[in-house]
Amino acid sequence: MSESKIHLLPQHLINQIAAGEVVERPASVVKELVENSIDAGAKTIRIEIENGGLNLIKVVDDGCGMSREDAEKSILQHATSKISADIDLENINTLGFRGEALASISSVSQFSLITKDDDSLAGTLVEMTDAGLRMSDSSAARGTVIAVRNLFHNVPARRKYLKTAVTEFNHIVDLFFEFCLAYPNIFWKLTHNNKTIYQFPGTTLLQRVGDVLGDEITKNLIEIDVKINDIHVHGYVGKPQVARNNRKLQYLYINSRPVHEFIVAKQIKDAFGTLLPRDLYPV
DSSP: OOOOOOOOOOOHHHHHHHHHHSSSSHHHHHHHHHOOOOTTTTTEEEEEEGGGGGEEEEEOOSOOOOHHHHHHTTTSTOOOOSSSSGGGGGGOOOOOOOHHHHHHHOOOOOOOEEEOTTTTTSEEEEEEETTEEEHHHHHHEEEEEEEEETTTTTTTTHHHTOHHHHHHHHHHHHHHHHHHHHHHTTTEEEEEEEEEEEEOSSHHHHHHHHHHHHHHHHEEEEEEEEEETEEEEEEEEOOOGGSSSSTTTTEEEEOOOOOOOOOHHHHHHTTTTSSSTTBOOOO
């Protein structure tokens, strides 16, 4: 009988392969970490970036935090608090649920997590480096702080396909605006190389639109509020005079999750009929 050529991959290699599906660029890391913060009920989320996210991505929140046991489990692949049975897949109301993000991110970076919940006397520090996992007690406020340093430092083939720091940071800014508009009740802050770029206190949706898109847009909006059976459509559509020559100022969400859906955007454009020239798009 010939010798078997099939073998099981080691866990660290499994995580690095999975990272290719979860972590495409620094903005992908920001997305996963911020979604966890929102799911944790955070009212304040601070995002700190260095060198476009290549050197550092840090997300600080005041959410529910984790116990020491949960903190240790959180970086394991497919470890999640969101689902436990197949029926749960039909009733997901969180942004993340698969339990892949932290395991994947920590496998391609120098990763640290500090967290504390209301029931713990001390916080927990979890560090994942090339030397492996290390855990210890740490002083911490309620919530979670995750720092991702030197993204793809151990996967140079992935790192070389990243764009310049400016381009990568612009992707993060676009994502930041999407979250700010989806969750106006949250205090948001974005810093780059220790400089505050944007800071928005919790407010109403209309005020947040003004914060992100400017007063000219806010003054020329028509509110939409329609209920059809179990579907509720709410938001704002810009009048023709503030239309743009691209779709950059179109923000669409389903259950507060940003989506980029051309068909929906086209239907909105078509609804304007002859009010808009063919080369302009509604806000």
